[in-house]
Amino acid sequence: MTVPSARATNGIALLTVAAFLVTSLLGNGVAVDLVGGFVPARFSGAELPGALPAWVTPLTATLLHGGLLHLGFNMLMLLFCGRMVEAVVGPVGLVLLYILGAYAAALGQYLLDPGSTGPMIGASGAISALFGAYALLFGRPKILLAHPRIAALVNTLWLAAAWVGVQFLMGFAFIDMGMAIAVGAHVGGFLAGLAVVGLMTKHRPSAT
Numbered sequence: 001m002t003v004p005s006a007r008a009t010n011g012i013a014l015l016t017v018a019a020f021l022v023t024s025l026l027g028n029g030v031a032v033d034l035v036g037g038f039v040p041a042r043f044s045g046a047e048l049p050g051a052l053p054a055w056v057t058p059l060t061a062t063l064l065h066g067g068l069l070h071l072g073f074n075m076l077m078l079l080f081c082g083r084m085v086e087a088v089v090g091p092v093g094l095v096l097l098y099i100l101g102a103y104a105a106a107l108g109q110y111l112l113d114p115g116s117t118g119p120m121i122g123a124s125g126a127i128s129a130l131f132g133a134y135a136l137l138f139g140r141p142k143i144l145l146a147h148p149r150i151a152a153l154v155n156t157l158w159l160a161a162a163w164v165g166v167q168f169l170m171g172f173a174f175i176d177m178g179m180a181i182a183v184g185a186h187v188g189g190f191l192a193g194l195a196v197v198g199l200m201t202k203h204r205p206s207a208t
Helices: 007-026 029-036 040-044 054-063 068-112 124-138 148-176 183-202
Strands: none
Touching (some): 007 068, 068 124
């Protein structure tokens, strides 16, 4: 399959890199993270003067990163998965997946730790939705069954269980290294990607 220009994927990547450069020039990373990052406690009643409206922070948090390594890894995953997924769902579908993934990631992190006052930043939650879509679209079913719908359901459940398990293992591993991983965000984004791309492609005509 020939991969098209992937305008939406490239546009999201360019916007994210530009935002990183601008916020780096501002200098005070902690303040910027509090203004635009997703803070779960705000949805539990906590006030944060000067911050952007809480409802928009799941999106603005995707534009903030903790450093070049954080940004570089996320952009690598975005460009790899996004281009392939966009080839199937189109640019509008890709943007919709990314936005819904960002909000699902925020919801997942909130459910995991609703009282947290630390800002969650980074695009990895939204990118997890693209990875979930990529896994469902291009991953091979682990179990072959005669009924295609049952096989698809088993494959989806397998992918979801594997991703959730990997994220919790990563979370425990990075705690020992003094690094925090937004496990809830990664899980929420991935599950949203599975669900949304499944709906997008459910009624797509088969190629002949």
